[in-house]
Amino acid sequence: MQDIGHTLDWDDVFTQDGQEFIILEPGIYNFTVKEFKRGRFPGSPKIPVCNKAELILEINSDKGPVSVKSDLIMFSSMEWKISSFLRSVGLKKHGETVKVKWDELVGKAGRCSITNRKYVDKNGKEQTANDVDRFLDPENVQTTINAVQTKNDDDLLG
Secondary structure: OOOOOOOOOOOOOOOOOOOOOOOOOOEEEEEEEEEEEEEEEOOOOOOOOEEEEEEEEEEEEOOEEEEEEEEEEOOHHHHHHHHHHHHHOOOOOOOOOOOOOHHHOOOOEEEEEEEEEEEEOOOOOEEEEEEEEEEEOHHHHHHHHHHHHHHHHHHHHO
16 A cells, blocks of 8 residues: 555654655656546636546656656547557557546556646746656657657757
8 A cells, every 4th residue: 555644743853855856858758657536627718627637657767756747638639648648558559449447547657758848836936847748659669769869869960
């Protein structure tokens, strides 16, 4: 069972300094689904209020484990993203119809492309976050890596 923590008492001794937020270099990474929760998308100009799957993906980097949040919005125009996630973790193939066993996602592994997103926090300070750009099909991972390497080589060559 996962350790979710415990209450602290006024007389407890405090030792943890906190966790440093690690910004990943944009690129291709392996991930493991660490958490899944059912949530609600509050709606936007393009998508009404609907269900969403809230995922916490863990990526092991050379600086340590990194948690990346990714939401799968349960709306027909976003079904492509849900399908790409399911293909990435081996639960769906192209052209296949599946009914997802959502509570079995924790522990599944796949690959994704990570980008960095800039935003302004509630204190007006610019921050950077790790975002899942896309989930990768297992059979397309090497092609994607080669394309990223070629683009990076082209950038270096000017």
